[in-house]
Amino acid sequence: MSSFENVEVVKAANIYFDGKVTSRVVVFADGSKKTLGIMMPGDYEFGTDDNELMEIQAGEMDVLLPGESDWQAFAQGSSFEVPKNSNFKLKVKEVTDYCCSYF
Amino acid sequence: MSSFENVEVVKAANIYFDGKVTSRVVVFADGSKKTLGIMMPGDYEFGTDDNELMEIQAGEMDVLLPGESDWQAFAQGSSFEVPKNSNFKLKVKEVTDYCCSYF
Numbered sequence: 001m002s003s004f005e006n007v008e009v010v011k012a013a014n015i016y017f018d019g020k021v022t023s024r025v026v027v028f029a030d031g032s033k034k035t036l037g038i039m040m041p042g043d044y045e046f047g048t049d050d051n052e053l054m055e056i057q058a059g060e061m062d063v064l065l066p067g068e069s070d071w072q073a074f075a076q077g078s079s080f081e082v083p084k085n086s087n088f089k090l091k092v093k094e095v096t097d098y099c100c101s102y103f
Numbered sequence: 104m105s106s107f108e109n110v111e112v113v114k115a116a117n118i119y120f121d122g123k124v125t126s127r128v129v130v131f132a133d134g135s136k137k138t139l140g141i142m143m144p145g146d147y148e149f150g151t152d153d154n155e156l157m158e159i160q161a162g163e164m165d166v167l168l169p170g171e172s173d174w175q176a177f178a179q180g181s182s183f184e185v186p187k188n189s190n191f192k193l194k195v196k197e198v199t200d201y202c203c204s205y206f
Contacts, residue, residue: 004112008107008109011107012160013139015141019198022200036112038122057115097125
């Protein structure tokens with residue numbers, strides 16, 4: 001059972017796209033944050049403020065990263081990075097459990 | 104921004120009803136647990152192993168508590184208790200963000 005220890009969890013969820021994407025903010029002792037989230041099947045586009053590392057804990061999605069013309073498939077155990085101040089598109093194939101880190 | 108401090112968060116989500124109900128387990132220093140979860144609109148039935156306190160952080164649902172014949176409406180800021188080893192039914196009207204405590 002992998003977990004984050006000695007952290008703070010914001011009680012209220014982040015809710016996007018009518019609940020099809022939701023997440024919880026986890027704050028670490030050094031002030032850094034991660035979000036643990038769920039994406040329901042569907043097509044989404046997100047913008048980044050920071051560099052992001054998206055780790056797929058369960059599920060499956062195709063991703064169109066900024067500047068790319070080909071969609072890439074990501075499944076459980078895989079991850080991808082998105083540069084700050086950019087947009088990326090997702091085609092979520094299966095309910096996806098993800099962890100997003102900001103750096 | 105209300106949050107839980109000095110806790111452990113299990114990384115993997117609990118996923119029920121094809122992702123329409125999901126939650127994260129938060130473990131406290133005293134070993135007690137809570138879950139922070141999301142329910143999409145829909146009808147659900149749950150069983151309890153422990154006594155549960157369900158706090159509605161956002162959203163709206165009707166609840167049929169064990170032994171009751173009338174549905175009761177619960178919205179943001181309200182809560183209800185469910186005795187252990189019993190079942191309760193939910194009609195979730197709006198995407199609901201909840202916190203469940205076990206005692």
